[in-house]
Amino acid sequence: MKKLAIMVLAAVLAFAAASPCRAADTIKIGAILAVTGPASNLGAPEARTLEMLVDDMNAKGGISGKKIQLIMKDSASSPEKAVSFAKQLIEEEKVFAIIGPSTSGETMAIKNIAEEGKTILLSCAAAEVIVNPVAAHVFKVAPKDSFAVDMIFEQMKKMKISKIGVLSSNTGFGKAGKEQVEKRAPGHGIQIVASEVYDKAATDLTAEVTKMKSANVQAILNWSIEPAQAIVIKNARQIGFKGPIFQSHGFGNIKYAEAAGPAAEGVIFPASRLLIADSLPKNNPQKAVLIKYKKDYELKCHGEECSTFGGHAYDALMILARAIKEKGFDRAAVRSAIENMKGFVGTAGIFNFSPSDHNGLDMKAFEMLTVRHGKFAPLSK
Amino acid sequence: MNLELLFQYIVAGITYGTIYAVVAIGFNIIYNATGIINFAQGEFVMLGGMTAVTLSGFLPLPAAILGAVIITMMIGGLVEIVFIRWLKSPSVLRMIIITIGLSIVIREVALHIWGEGVRALPYFSGTSVSSINLWGVFISPQVLWVIGISSVMVFFLSLFFNYTLTGRQMRACAANRDAARLCGINAGNMVTLSFMLSAAIGALGGCIVSPITYVQYDSGTPLAIKGFTVAILGGLGNSTAAVAAGMILGILESFSIWVLPAAYKDVVSITILLAILFIRPSGIFGDAEAARLKEY
Numbered sequence: 001m002k003k004l005a006i007m008v009l010a011a012v013l014a015f016a017a018a019s020p021c022r023a024a025d026t027i028k029i030g031a032i033l034a035v036t037g038p039a040s041n042l043g044a045p046e047a048r049t050l051e052m053l054v055d056d057m058n059a060k061g062g063i064s065g066k067k068i069q070l071i072m073k074d075s076a077s078s079p080e081k082a083v084s085f086a087k088q089l090i091e092e093e094k095v096f097a098i099i100g101p102s103t104s105g106e107t108m109a110i111k112n113i114a115e116e117g118k119t120i121l122l123s124c125a126a127a128e129v130i131v132n133p134v135a136a137h138v139f140k141v142a143p144k145d146s147f148a149v150d151m152i153f154e155q156m157k158k159m160k161i162s163k164i165g166v167l168s169s170n171t172g173f174g175k176a177g178k179e180q181v182e183k184r185a186p187g188h189g190i191q192i193v194a195s196e197v198y199d200k201a202a203t204d205l206t207a208e209v210t211k212m213k214s215a216n217v218q219a220i221l222n223w224s225i226e227p228a229q230a231i232v233i234k235n236a237r238q239i240g241f242k243g244p245i246f247q248s249h250g251f252g253n254i255k256y257a258e259a260a261g262p263a264a265e266g267v268i269f270p271a272s273r274l275l276i277a278d279s280l281p282k283n284n285p286q287k288a289v290l291i292k293y294k295k296d297y298e299l300k301c302h303g304e305e306c307s308t309f310g311g312h313a314y315d316a317l318m319i320l321a322r323a324i325k326e327k328g329f330d331r332a333a334v335r336s337a338i339e340n341m342k343g344f345v346g347t348a349g350i351f352n353f354s355p356s357d358h359n360g361l362d363m364k365a366f367e368m369l370t371v372r373h374g375k376f377a378p379l380s381k
Numbered sequence: 382m383n384l385e386l387l388f389q390y391i392v393a394g395i396t397y398g399t400i401y402a403v404v405a406i407g408f409n410i411i412y413n414a415t416g417i418i419n420f421a422q423g424e425f426v427m428l429g430g431m432t433a434v435t436l437s438g439f440l441p442l443p444a445a446i447l448g449a450v451i452i453t454m455m456i457g458g459l460v461e462i463v464f465i466r467w468l469k470s471p472s473v474l475r476m477i478i479i480t481i482g483l484s485i486v487i488r489e490v491a492l493h494i495w496g497e498g499v500r501a502l503p504y505f506s507g508t509s510v511s512s513i514n515l516w517g518v519f520i521s522p523q524v525l526w527v528i529g530i531s532s533v534m535v536f537f538l539s540l541f542f543n544y545t546l547t548g549r550q551m552r553a554c555a556a557n558r559d560a561a562r563l564c565g566i567n568a569g570n571m572v573t574l575s576f577m578l579s580a581a582i583g584a585l586g587g588c589i590v591s592p593i594t595y596v597q598y599d600s601g602t603p604l605a606i607k608g609f610t611v612a613i614l615g616g617l618g619n620s621t622a623a624v625a626a627g628m629i630l631g632i633l634e635s636f637s638i639w640v641l642p643a644a645y646k647d648v649v650s651i652t653i654l655l656a657i658l659f660i661r662p663s664g665i666f667g668d669a670e671a672a673r674l675k676e677y
Binding site (some may be wrong): 035036037040041044169170196197198201202203204205206207208210211214227233234235238239240241259269 | 382385386389390393396397492496497498499501511512513517519521549593594595597598599600603635638639642643646647
């Protein structure tokens, strides 16, 4: 019996020793995305986009001859889970790079872990604090919330709005956005007369919008990414609030507009041109990339409309792929390739990275959009 | 705070209070019949809402809701027959762990069937923007549906428990199971019936509230916690008190916005739960003596 056990153990060890030989032909890329949970409208399209792209690339031979092994982890937008998955991916799986997380709170939780583990992190989240202060290995592909705030305030000035109420969720994204809003409002002549923070899983916000209405605000600005975005709109219209409602760039998934139904008409928000790809002029440099991604995604996902969030995952993976094609599989070389990449045409805009700018996007990445007849449309000037 | 704002807050509080009360009544029915706290109660609410949304894809709305209630009722009965019935005088701790485990399983199954997205039924009357102006207070017509249907439900439940034979049999089992058995009442069936009834009530609650809030595969757990709070607040087992306690909790939560940031809404309900458990565990309306005498 003992002999048999020793032989079995030897066989198992032999197998274990043999596997790394197969792994030499693949490159491990990790992904931490909020596929379920309050941010699922961000993480689910991101996950589907990555799977779609990895399948495509592997069918064509992978990146520079090596197939991609995508290791996806669902963090359910919990920073705690993101931390444990990050440690697992960096220390156990020794992934080449990590794409994600989907939300700002999770990204901030793992920023130091990625930096210390010298693993490239391409976050799909928006908060400015992710790249300010700059950490050598941490990049983000979503446009800065400060740009979104500036665009919204410019629009408000055009509409002669000066008194607003601000609602934000208690997530990393909501808090970062609120901070930017409060910092930049005086510069644009906007006065915040009421400000409320709600829980990310909130299901009713009637009391909060009632408070705003009674403070006689001219417009409501909501900064969050949860389904609560749609609930705010519904509740506000139900209590008879007639002023314009502004959302953050976290509104970029048509499901939010669908969830709010007729209440979503006229909502104004900044977003990437991906959402209105079809109506872009032919000479727009992004149009080709956007249309191709849109077609591929909608084909793969049975007609589900693409969102800006899936676009972030596309940008992250394609930036990584281009850097690897240029510099091979040395981590430090790839990192500096990304850091110095210029003119990359992505879904969120045209990226120009630099050692001091690990985001690469400027205000031109955004376009002001609105909801018309249940669809996203450009806000006519 | 002006009068209009006060009424708006009260209406918001009553809407939520009604839903919490419905969940609490579900807790109470099962507790009365078996002594079990069924932590999967919130999942019944979620299942009702999700099933109704799926059915409304090809059935008219009233039929979809009826179908959802019946299907959830069957699931409730099945849960009891498969997991609870064959246990011989289980301890309270064992039952709690079993029901918590069941709620997790149901939640994951729901995730696989319906995915992670949020669903909502269409508004019963009007749309997401219609609002009725009652004395300066704007409310969605759905709120009236919620309050109306819940009141009708509570009314029929009290008729059921007081004037029908089956209802009285369930009350007999709750009072003293052995004596009820001696009278020829099938206690085992009463337990199954109590699960089915709780599931049906939860499912109906889920359907009527889903247009204004959403149902998602994990929206059952927070509701179960709030419903449990309300059940304890009113005195475990006392359904009429549950309605009053539901209103109290709903209105307290709603007014808490005035003094605390809105993110602390849940803190308010948990604090109340903790306070009641420390100070007066038999609930505001419960009788400490009677609670100690109950045995299973």
